[in-house]
Amino acid sequence: MAFFSKLKDRLFKSSSKLDEGLEAIVEEGGAVEPAEPAPQREPEHPQHPEPQPAPEPAPIPEREPEPEREPEPQPVPEPEPEREPTTPPEEPGAPPFAPPEQPQPDDPTPAPEPPGRPAPSEPTPGPQPVEIPGGAPDEMPPQEGRGLFGRLFGRREAQPVMRRTLDDDMLESLEELLIAADMGVDTALRVTSNMAEGRLGRKLSVDEIKRLLAAEISRVLEPVARPLPIYAKRPQVVLVVGVNGSGKTTTIGKLASQFKAAGKEVVIAAGDTFRAAAVEQLQVWGQRAGVPVLTAPEGSDPASLAFDAMARAQDEGADLLLIDTAGRLQNRQDLMEELAKIVRVIRKKDPEAPHNTLLVLDATTGQNALAQVEVFRQIADVSGLVMTKLDGTAKGGVLVALADRFGLPIHAIGVGEQIDDLAPFDPEEFAAALTGLEAR
Numbered sequence: 001m002a003f004f005s006k007l008k009d010r011l012f013k014s015s016s017k018l019d020e021g022l023e024a025i026v027e028e029g030g031a032v033e034p035a036e037p038a039p040q041r042e043p044e045h046p047q048h049p050e051p052q053p054a055p056e057p058a059p060i061p062e063r064e065p066e067p068e069r070e071p072e073p074q075p076v077p078e079p080e081p082e083r084e085p086t087t088p089p090e091e092p093g094a095p096p097f098a099p100p101e102q103p104q105p106d107d108p109t110p111a112p113e114p115p116g117r118p119a120p121s122e123p124t125p126g127p128q129p130v131e132i133p134g135g136a137p138d139e140m141p142p143q144e145g146r147g148l149f150g151r152l153f154g155r156r157e158a159q160p161v162m163r164r165t166l167d168d169d170m171l172e173s174l175e176e177l178l179i180a181a182d183m184g185v186d187t188a189l190r191v192t193s194n195m196a197e198g199r200l201g202r203k204l205s206v207d208e209i210k211r212l213l214a215a216e217i218s219r220v221l222e223p224v225a226r227p228l229p230i231y232a233k234r235p236q237v238v239l240v241v242g243v244n245g246s247g248k249t250t251t252i253g254k255l256a257s258q259f260k261a262a263g264k265e266v267v268i269a270a271g272d273t274f275r276a277a278a279v280e281q282l283q284v285w286g287q288r289a290g291v292p293v294l295t296a297p298e299g300s301d302p303a304s305l306a307f308d309a310m311a312r313a314q315d316e317g318a319d320l321l322l323i324d325t326a327g328r329l330q331n332r333q334d335l336m337e338e339l340a341k342i343v344r345v346i347r348k349k350d351p352e353a354p355h356n357t358l359l360v361l362d363a364t365t366g367q368n369a370l371a372q373v374e375v376f377r378q379i380a381d382v383s384g385l386v387m388t389k390l391d392g393t394a395k396g397g398v399l400v401a402l403a404d405r406f407g408l409p410i411h412a413i414g415v416g417e418q419i420d421d422l423a424p425f426d427p428e429e430f431a432a433a434l435t436g437l438e439a440r
């Protein structure tokens with residue numbers, strides 16, 4: 001998958017850190033095992049768990065008559081009000097939105113399975129050992145290392161490989177490595193104890209450890225990997241919150257472009273009226289995407305802009321209204337009041353709005369992202385996360401900690417500044433990239 005290699009290249013810092021750390025751990029107490037007789041055939045995808053085809057984005061079907069749900073009185077939109085979702089658009093760009101939500105407890109109509117993505121798995125009650133995907137890969141030398149006969153007939157020559165016995169010392173080193181990779185203490189402990197479950201005393205190579213680690217990480221991430229749901233509601237109002245510089249404006253620009261490319265009518269409200277530069281930046285994105293950007297004079301009331309934008313989006317029958325907001329956490333009380341006011345006024349137009357409140361987090365802030373989630377959950381009704389700047393940071397592990405701690409849906413990740421550098425969050429892909437496993 002094209003995005004995988006991009007993600008892997010760009011997560012280089014995180015994966016190389018883990019790579020090097022794992023090698024050091026195995027070398028420290030390991031020994032080179034003599035070559036073993038090799039099995040006859042090499043699996044097609046020795047490097048990846050369950051060699052399945054990569055999940056493909058599903059197309060957005062025409063907005064068609066879907067059974068209207070009876071509006072229910074919902075004073076607080078938590079959990080997310082379930083509406084009829086549509087499905088996501090085709091390539092290009094694999095937009096990070098659209099597969100329908102899983103049925104909510106208050107929804108009498110079960111949502112259809114999201115195409116192209118397995119349903120989020122139930123949280124596993126306790127540690128359950130996962131199979132090392134791909135079997136015993138280190139017995140399999142790379143293609144170049146095989147003799148002509150081996151290559152012709154699928155036989156291969158075994159090569160010696162360094163292995164270390166999984167014991168308490170090694171687990172401790174693994175924990176430290178994961179903590180250093182910004183996974184957080186609790187998550188690192190949970191992941192390593194799951195890795196150890198039923199495997200203490202086993203000799204493991206670096207590659208086997210990577211597979212185990214990737215499988216455990218993937219298991220933590222799976223339940224939260226949910227693309228931004230698209231509702232039949234018009235306009236679907238998406239409020240975008242986050243601290244200054246986290247990537248809100250860029251994310252809105254990317255989303256607007258991708259929605260527009262998928263045939264949706266989008267309106268943007270430049271609600272950060274305190275930063276002229278942010279407004280200009282949004283205007284540039286809007287021009288690029290061919291999406292109107294509503295602005296207001298610097299320092300004016302963002303709530304009144306949001307109200308106007310809502311009115312315009314309704315008048316024009318827009319599918320989506322994306323509202324940018326200020327991220328001045330220095331004065332939390334002000335920001336809380338500002339966001340509350342925005343919500344209050346748009347609810348005059350649609351009592352269920354905003355339909356999504358996206359918190360945009362900058363991966364380079366590492367563990368600080370956890371604190372930001374705590375704060376924004378207090379001041380806004382955060383319904384999902386977007387993590388930006390996963391390119392060029394060694395702190396990608398924080399996403400695993402976020403998933404483990406909050407369980408909030410992670411809709412998309414940003415790995416660059418270009419329009420197509422926002423993609424749906426794929427847990428397996430991410431885990432493989434983070435641990436430095438090869439592409440499937």
Ligand SMILES: Nc1nc2c(ncn2[C@@H]2O[C@H](COP(=O)(O)OP(=O)(O)OP(=O)(O)O)[C@@H](O)[C@H]2O)c(=O)[nH]1
Nearest residue numbers: 244245246247248249250278388389414415416417
């Ligand atoms: N490398 C990289 N840079 C990003 C990504 N997303 C955003 N950026 C950059 O991060 C910087 C800040 O992004 P903005 O979108 O302006 O952030 P913001 O949250 O809107 O910031 P304010 O307007 O100050 O509130 C810009 O230079 C973006 O180009 C990403 O995924 N990767």
